Amino acid sequence: MDTSSLIKRCPRLGSDVPFSYCRGCGEKGLPCFKVFDCWWETFDVVEYLKAELPEQDFARLRETRPKEKVLSLLEIIEQARKNAAQEKA
Numbered sequence: 001m002d003t004s005s006l007i008k009r010c011p012r013l014g015s016d017v018p019f020s021y022c023r024g025c026g027e028k029g030l031p032c033f034k035v036f037d038c039w040w041e042t043f044d045v046v047e048y049l050k051a052e053l054p055e056q057d058f059a060r061l062r063e064t065r066p067k068e069k070v071l072s073l074l075e076i077i078e079q080a081r082k083n084a085a086q087e088k089a
């Protein structure tokens with residue numbers, strides 16, 4: 001799969017990024033921890049990275065996803081608390 005022309009709006013940066021950026025901007029040169037969430041609709045990113053990455057790196061990348069979902073949930077809760085505090089003020 002030629003991914004060189006793939007571009008997507010990054011929800012973290014708020015600007016367009018090429019897939020090559022997502023492919024290497026994570027911890028220790030791994031893909032971004034959101035790479036599966038951001039690219040699954042564009043192409044089979046799971047199979048692509050499974051073929052591209054060493055087995056242990058692919059496993060590590062998959063393991064980072066649930067932690068991020070928990071983090072996102074915590075951020076939503078924190079935002080709700082702030083909103084509630086502002087409504088009381």
Ligand code: SF4
Nearest residue numbers: 010022032034035038
């Ligand atoms: S994978 Fe990461 S860097 Fe790429 S668009 Fe998604 S959030 Fe942004």
